[in-house]
Amino acid sequence: MGRWLLRLASLATSFLIVAAMAAVWGWSAFRQPGPLPEPANVVIPRGAGLEAIARQLAEAGVIADTTLFSLGAKISGKARGLKAGEFRFPAAVSPEQALAILERGETVVRRVTVAEGLTSVQVVALLGEAEGLDGTIDAVPPEGSLLPETYHYSWGDDREMLVRRMERSMRETLARLWEGRAGDLPFETPEEALVLASIVERETGVAAERGLVAGVFVNRLKRGMRLQSDPTVAYGIAGGDGLDRPLTRADLRAATPYNTYVIAGLPPGPICNPGLASLEAVLRPAETDYLYFVADGTGGHAFAKTLAEHNRNVRKWRRLQR
Known part of the structure; x- marks a missing residue:
């Protein structure tokens, strides 16, 4: 009987030693660098359980052993606190570090840039192509x-x-810019300012010119002159998909509500989505005597105070075109 008890005690001691060694090995492996060769993003779906998360990380090459990861999560008490979303794991991330990333919920921050002057149709198309966004725009x-x-x-x-x-x-x-607008502007509502800012946005891509272009249009509105803006003509004919279309002489005579060669004052609505700089330019335009401008061949424009001066600038531009 005594020998049997000694053998049982010896077996129990051996088992404890083996278990302790296994635990030490497991904890060491849990903290060792993992197999991921380079940083990678992994999307954890909402509602995924611990085992599903472990399988997904293994399939993505983030961890080598799903059992080790799951046991580590349970023993550390973090199994129920793992977040959903897109996570970026660094190269050679350990299972312990991967678990911490999921627990903290440090999801990847994505960006989409809406450029100044895009139409709403173009913005919708841009968002439709943006990776990671869900749903549709009705x-x-x-x-x-x-x-x-x-x-x-x-x-x-x-x-x-x-x-x-x-x-x-x-x-x-x-609303904020409207409160700080200049006095004596030839429009009475923020909505009208938005319309003019959209025209300024499409007329020039040169930041230093926005105030001058806005000043020209403000001067023309004050004098009852037609704006004669080519982008408004294009928008009236082709809508949000056609602002960059070349215009013909017939286009300039087209009877649309947006043809500022035909109508007086502002068109009925914006022709694009103007950026902050164009909004600021319209609400605090440059003080100038200019009434005309035309492309100068460098990407900018030549400005003129009189029609005779403007016609000379137009002739220069046409020679450059030829």
Whole structure:
């Protein structure tokens, strides 16, 4: 009987020693660098359990052993606190570090940049191609209602909600700038300022010219002169997909509500989504006597105070074109 007890005690001691050695090995392996050769993004879907997460990490090459990862998560008490979303794992990340990343919920921050002067149709197309966004946009937002800038989002964010953020940014920005507008402007509402800013946005891509271009249009509106802006003609004919189309003489005579060669004053709505700089230029335009401008062949424009001076600039531009 005594020998049997000694043998049992010896076996128990051996088992404890083996278990302790296994635990030490497991904990060491849990903290060792993993197999991932280079940084990688992994999307953990909502509702995924611990085993599903472990399998996904193994399939992505982040961890080598799903059992080791799952046991480590359970023993550390972190198994129920793992977040969903897109996560970036560094090269050779250990299972312990991967678990910590999922527990902290440090999801990848994605960006989509809406360039100044895009139409709402173009913005919707851009968001449709943005990787990681979910859902569809039910209707194209009103022209001019979206503020161009860089927007951050996470994997799985809704496209429609991002549009709502863009609309809110435009409303808040326009309201703020309207409060600080210059006096004696030839329009009475923020909406009219938005229309003119959209025209300025499409007329020049040179930052230093925006104030001057806005000043020309403000001067013309004050004098009752037609704006004669080519981008408005293109928008009236082709809408949000045709602002860059070449114009013919017949186009300049086309009877559309947006043809500022034909109509007096502002068109009925914006022709694109103007950026912050164009909004600022319209609400605080450069004080100038210029009434005309034409391309100068360098990407900018030649400005003129009189029609005779403007015609000379036009002739120079035509010679450059030839």
